[in-house]
Amino acid sequence: MSTYISKRLIYMAVILLAASLLIFCLYALTPGDFISGNIKLTPERKAELREIYGLNKPVLERYALWMKNAFQGDFGYSLAQQKPVLSLFNDYIWNSFLLAAASTFLTWFIAVIVGVVSAYKQYSWFDTLVLVIVFAAMSLPSFFIGLFLIKIVAVDLKWLPPGGMITTGSNATGWAYVKEVIHHMTLPVIVMTILGVGSLTRYFRTNMIDVIKQDYIRTARAKGLKESKVLFSHALRNALLPAITLVGFELPALFGGSLIIEKIFNWPGIGQLYMSSFSLRDYPLLMGFTMLIAILTVIGTLISDLLYHIADPRVRLH
Structure with missing residues (x-):
């Protein structure tokens, strides 16, 4: 090793x-x-x-x-x-990380559960509904979903603020500040989750369909194990192995920011800073950001390889 x-x-x-x-x-x-x-x-x-x-x-x-x-x-x-x-990165990158971390957790949580159930109930009405929603989420552009939810949720229903990280002129501190940030980040996190959950759900569904047809799954069922234990303890563990390779791409995504989402919701993240730097031709900042993403990508690739070996010791590292 x-x-x-x-x-x-x-x-x-x-x-x-x-x-x-x-x-x-x-x-x-x-x-x-x-x-x-x-x-x-x-x-x-x-x-x-x-x-x-x-x-x-x-x-x-x-x-x-x-x-x-x-x-x-x-x-x-x-x-x-x-x-x-580096000072600018420290000012903006953690705001992007906040959105990305929350949406990544929700995306994987929803995708795993829905993907497993959809694979188990293949060709049922639930599976058909999931496929329709998945392809719809993958087809719609991010700016359309963002602007549509702003119109419905923020403008018409007034449930959530349309943008920003805190209310204009707010002097909130402590828990009041935390609640205000959570209130403002809810809508962009929902949009980012919708955009990410479609392709990931389809990925888990395909892997689970292949795994539950294997002989060891039939053996586990023949032993009288509960179906939930067969699915989530035996099948899911092996279905997650190919998904470990995706971890390498999650690390740069966590810190890279979402260019379009941050712009639509006026979120002060690194993605919006990166976009503004293009129009200003601020090459030192663009160079630094691009190198940061490159560093995170190679580190993420190494982490995914190590995790794959830990999850499946049969995979030998050379």
């Missing part, structure tokens, strides 16, 4: 190094930047700022300097926000 982890860490370092060079060159060679696109600056001031931030140096020299600073925990300075990139 230790040898495998050592090899994977070296492999991850090589992958991230290559990815960082590719990403840096992609942004560095893109025409224009925040300084050249700022019409309020004089040509002399633009030249001065480019000199200060080293934007007039060759690309490879700038990359070497960026990598040196990155190893010291400095991912650059956002010219548009006038703050260090």
